[in-house]
Amino acid sequence: MDNLRKKCRFNRNNLRSGKLIGLFILAIILVLVPVVVHNPYYIHLLIMVSMNAVLAMTFILLLRTGLITMAIAGFWGIGAYASALLAVRLHLSFWLALPASTVITGIIALLLGYLLVRRGGIGFVIETLVFAFIIVLVFGTFDVFGGYVGIYNIPRPDPISLPFLAPIEFTSKTPYYYLMLFLVLIVVLVFSAFYTAWTGRAWRAIGLSPRLAESLGVNIFRYRLLAFIIAAAVAGLMGSFFAHYYGAIIPSTFGPYKTLYVQVYAILGGVNFAILGPIIGTLLMTIASEFLRISKEVEPIVTSLIVILLVMFLPDGIMGLIRRGQRPQSPAKNITRVAGWIRAFLSTTNSDSRDRK
Amino acid sequence: MSIILEVKKLSKHFGGLAAIGQLDLSVIETEILGLIGPNGAGKTTLFNLISGLFPPTSGKVIFDGRDITGLKAHEIAHLGISRTFQASLLFMGIPVLDNVFTGYHMSYKTSVWSRLLRMPSALKEEELLRQRAMEILEFTGLASLKYELAANLAHGHQRILGICMALATNPKLLLLDEPMTGMNIREAQTMIDIIRRIRDRGITIVVIEHNMKTVANLCDRIMVLNYGRKIAEGLFEEIKENKEVIEAYLGKEGT
Numbered sequence: 220m221d222n223l224r225k226k227c228r229f230n231r232n233n234l235r236s237g238k239l240i241g242l243f244i245l246a247i248i249l250v251l252v253p254v255v256v257h258n259p260y261y262i263h264l265l266i267m268v269s270m271n272a273v274l275a276m277t278f279i280l281l282l283r284t285g286l287i288t289m290a291i292a293g294f295w296g297i298g299a300y301a302s303a304l305l306a307v308r309l310h311l312s313f314w315l316a317l318p319a320s321t322v323i324t325g326i327i328a329l330l331l332g333y334l335l336v337r338r339g340g341i342g343f344v345i346e347t348l349v350f351a352f353i354i355v356l357v358f359g360t361f362d363v364f365g366g367y368v369g370i371y372n373i374p375r376p377d378p379i380s381l382p383f384l385a386p387i388e389f390t391s392k393t394p395y396y397y398l399m400l401f402l403v404l405i406v407v408l409v410f411s412a413f414y415t416a417w418t419g420r421a422w423r424a425i426g427l428s429p430r431l432a433e434s435l436g437v438n439i440f441r442y443r444l445l446a447f448i449i450a451a452a453v454a455g456l457m458g459s460f461f462a463h464y465y466g467a468i469i470p471s472t473f474g475p476y477k478t479l480y481v482q483v484y485a486i487l488g489g490v491n492f493a494i495l496g497p498i499i500g501t502l503l504m505t506i507a508s509e510f511l512r513i514s515k516e517v518e519p520i521v522t523s524l525i526v527i528l529l530v531m532f533l534p535d536g537i538m539g540l541i542r543r544g545q546r547p548q549s550p551a552k553n554i555t556r557v558a559g560w561i562r563a564f565l566s567t568t569n570s571d572s573r574d575r576k
Numbered sequence: 577m578s579i580i581l582e583v584k585k586l587s588k589h590f591g592g593l594a595a596i597g598q599l600d601l602s603v604i605e606t607e608i609l610g611l612i613g614p615n616g617a618g619k620t621t622l623f624n625l626i627s628g629l630f631p632p633t634s635g636k637v638i639f640d641g642r643d644i645t646g647l648k649a650h651e652i653a654h655l656g657i658s659r660t661f662q663a664s665l666l667f668m669g670i671p672v673l674d675n676v677f678t679g680y681h682m683s684y685k686t687s688v689w690s691r692l693l694r695m696p697s698a699l700k701e702e703e704l705l706r707q708r709a710m711e712i713l714e715f716t717g718l719a720s721l722k723y724e725l726a727a728n729l730a731h732g733h734q735r736i737l738g739i740c741m742a743l744a745t746n747p748k749l750l751l752l753d754e755p756m757t758g759m760n761i762r763e764a765q766t767m768i769d770i771i772r773r774i775r776d777r778g779i780t781i782v783v784i785e786h787n788m789k790t791v792a793n794l795c796d797r798i799m800v801l802n803y804g805r806k807i808a809e810g811l812f813e814e815i816k817e818n819k820e821v822i823e824a825y826l827g828k829e830g831t
Contacts, residue, residue, distance in 0.1 A: 412692035417684045424678050427667040434627060434661075435745055436653035436682040 249400055253393045262392040264509065266464070268501050269399045270457050273406050275485035275497030277450035278478075280410065282490055284446045285426045286339060289478050290347035293354040294451040296473025298324045298458025300358060303370045303468055313376035317459045324455025325448050332447035337440060339429070351475040358470035369469035373462050395464055402460060406453055407494055413449065414493060422446060476519075480504075483522055486529060489536025496538045503537065530557050580605045580780050581626070581657075581749055586635030588618075588625055588804075595621040596804040599635070603749070603782060608775055610795030611784045614824055618804035619784045620662055623751050627659045628652040640748065654682060658747035662754050662784075664734040668727040672718060672737055675726050676709040679744025712740045716770050732763040736770065743774065750774065752783040756790060768794050800824070 253262060274291050281288045301320035305311040311319070335346050359367045376398070378386040387394050413419055421442045424432035429439055462468050488500025504525075508518065533540060534553050581603040588596040596618045603609050611619050625632050628649040637645045644652055667675050683705060686698040713719045716736050721729065726737060735755055742750055752771070756764045764787075771794060775781055785791050791798060792812045800808040800815060802824040808815050815821055 408692070412688050416688040416691035417681070417686065418688055420678055421681055423670075424667060424681070427669065428665060430629070430649075431661070431665045431667065431741075432678075432681075433629075433649040434653055434659055435679050435741065436650050438648075438650045 250397075253396055259392045262396050264505060266392065266396055266399045268498075268505050269403050270461060271481060271484055271505075272497045272501040273403060273457050274454055274481045275488070275501055276406065276410060276494060277453050278482055278485045279490055279493045279497060280422075280446055280450045282485075283426045283493065284422045284443050285429060286336070286443060286447070287344050288347050288447075288450070289344060289475055290350050290354075291450070291454055291481050292473045292475060292477035293347075293351045294324050294328060294454040295458040295461070295477070296354060296358060296468075296470070297327055297451075298455025299462040299468050299473070300364055300370070300458075301455070302459035303373045303462040304363070306374050306463070307370060307372065313374065313463050316463075317456065320459040321452050321456040324458070325452035328448045328451030329444070332444045332451075336443045336447050339443070348475060351478060355470045355474050358473065364470070367470060369467060370462075371467035373466050373468070375466070376463055399460065402456065406456070409449070409453075410494060418442065418445065480522065483526055487525065487536055489538030489540075491535060492538040496536055499537050530554060578605050579603065580640060581782075582636075582638040583622075583626070584636040584638065586622075586625060586637065587633045588621055588630075589633045594804050596625065596632070599801075599804070599806055601799065601806070603780060604797075606775060606778055606780055607796045608771065608781045608783060608794060610791045610798040611782060611801065612786070612788075612791055612798060613801035613807075616803075617801040617824075619801055620753055621804070622801070623659055623753055623782075623784070626652075627657055627751060653745055656746070656748035657751065658742040658745045658749070659751035660735075660738040660742050660753055660755060662757075664731070664738055666726040666734060666737055666741070668725070670726065671723050672726055672729070673706070673709055673713065673722040675737060676712055676740045676744050677706060679741040680705045680709065682745060709744060712743050715743075715773070716740050717766070732759050732766075735759070736767070739770065739774075743779075747779060749780045749782070752781060754784050754786065756785060756787065764790060 252265065256262060274295060278288065278291055298320045301323045302313075302316040305316040305319055306313060331350065335343060335350075338346070358364045358369075364370070375389040378388045380386040389395060389398075414422075421432070421437050424435065424437055425439050425442060433439055458473075484500040484504055485497050486500070487504060488496030488498065490496060492499075504522075508521075511521070529536070531553055534557050579602045581601075583599060583601040586596055586599045586601075587594060599618075599622065601622075611622070613619055624630060626637055628644070628647050628651065631646045635645070636643060639652075639655060639657060642655065644655060644657075647655075667678060670678075684701070686695075686701050690698040691702075710719065710722070713722055716739065718733060718736055718740060721733065726734065729737060739750075739752065739755065755771070756767050759767060768790065771781060771783065783795065785794070795812070798808075798810065798812055798815050799806060800818070800821050802820075807820045807824060808818045
């Protein structure tokens with residue numbers, strides 16, 4: 220028995236160092252990409268993939284706690300608008316507007332979450348969906364937000380001056396790419412901190428069975444609110460970057476369709492893998508749509524087809540396939556499984572009205 | 577002999593139905609109280625009310641000298657009442673040890689950041705709690721199954737795991753909802769043994785059970801519920817002769 224335990228621990232350490240080496244290699248490759256790839260369009264694609272992957276991570280974070288959010292793009296937009304307004308109206312530097320808009324998005328999420336998170340279940344889905352529609356209307360209607368023409372002439376980030384070297388100017392895609400890599404690194408660190416710590420266990424417990432978690436002393440409301448705020452703040456961070464990267468924003472970018480795409484990325488990658496899943500899923504979807512060169516009109520059809528195929532053949536996503544070295548399951552069985560999840564989701568999260576016995 | 581839990585004139589109505597009506601109950605420290613009654617008598621509802629799953633319509637619950645009526649489930653767990661569920665409610669997709677480990681939620685102090693930086697204090701606390709979880713598993717005899725997924729356990733072991741998780745919250749009062757349903761005689765005997773040993777650690781236990789033999793064997797005192805009301809209370813010998821109890825279980829004479 221003791222021997223076995225030693226062996227297990229040894230393997231775990233091995234796994235950890237292997238993972239570290241893998242991450243290190245990945246980091247080097249990512250840093251070297253602009254040296255090898257000169258086409259700015261591909262750099263642009265990589266920036267968008269990183270951003271969408273981070274948004275997908277926020278979806279999985281909330282999914283872990285049993286909440287399906289439709290408001291990702293809404294918070295992304297709040298971050299973008301906050302940052303754009305701070306820069307254009309108050310002439311704040313990007314380097315201040317970025318953290319400021321993250322905090323602003325977090326505070327708005329705190330207020331909103333206080334009202335929405337209490338419910339959970341299908342109620343939460345509908346409410347966040349309503350919020351997603353309303354936020355686009357708010358951006359479009361009020362003059363502060365520039366109406367439906369949006370805000371343009373959003374300044375680039377100020378150059379970073381370095382000692383002994385030429386200052387880094389944000390004139391090409393490459394510095395944006397490195398900035399994005401840096402932001403992704405921070406987000407991944409924050410996420411893995413929360414996932415490995417006690418918060419992660421509490422979130423998982425709530426996601427697996429809210430009733431049991433509650434009886435073990437987990438304050439469901441507080442932990443869900445925390446997840447809601449973190450997810451929103453991270454989406455706001457991405458929004459701020461997006462606003463200054465594009466230089467102009469319009470309300471319709473931040474509609475609920477964006478959220479649906481982000482969810483597909485997350486599910487394609489595999490929702491059981493909170494960080495690697497979204498990255499893989501977003502990368503594959505982007506590559507696929509680039510290779511297929513499908514027009515914007517047809518794209519939703521293709522995407523929804525992918526969703527249906529996913530439910531039938533790969534409910535655990537691409538990562539689920541790799542990890543388990545899978546025996547394939549019959550489509551019918553998978554559909555039943557997903558239906559079971561949905562049923563469990565509907566019945567467990569609505570604990571107030573349903574736990575009558 | 578002090579009273580640890582007192583329920584005063586507790587009522588719960590679902591629409592027009594009184595699931596619990598004007599119920600009085602006292603639980604004495606370190607006893608094993610048996611709660612019996614026909615199906616639908618309101619036993620589980622009583623547990624749900626005490627553990628805060630939903631608030632009562634009227635009445636009071638006093639635990640350890642403190643009024644806990646209307647508190648949320650997680651607050652009541654913090655005060656020291658823990659429960660198991662009738663259906664084996666576990667975190668099915670994760671290993672046995674992790675299940676018990678999650679039960680230590682309330683004991684955990686380390687902040688998110690010190691865990692990220694792998695500070696020695698954080699790792700030490702985790703190791704300590706893991707050890708304590710192991711101790712509980714050894715205490716109940718599940719230690720050899722620690723890496724097994726909860727979903728893969730035999731029914732009897734799942735029920736024991738439910739109790740392990742409840743124990744991890746360090747309760748003063750443990751509410752067990754039919755811990756022995758669906759068990760064979762040997763498993764039930766193991767369970768009785770475990771419950772007794774938990775009591776010997778100074779934890780008060782209220783247990784819902786159907787099997788009269790087990791109740792007679794296990795419980796110090798018995799309370800009988802029917803239609804949400806208390807119809808009898810006392811030692812098994814007293815209950816056994818009670819006319820109302822016999823009627824509740826066997827039906828009225830001549831009908």
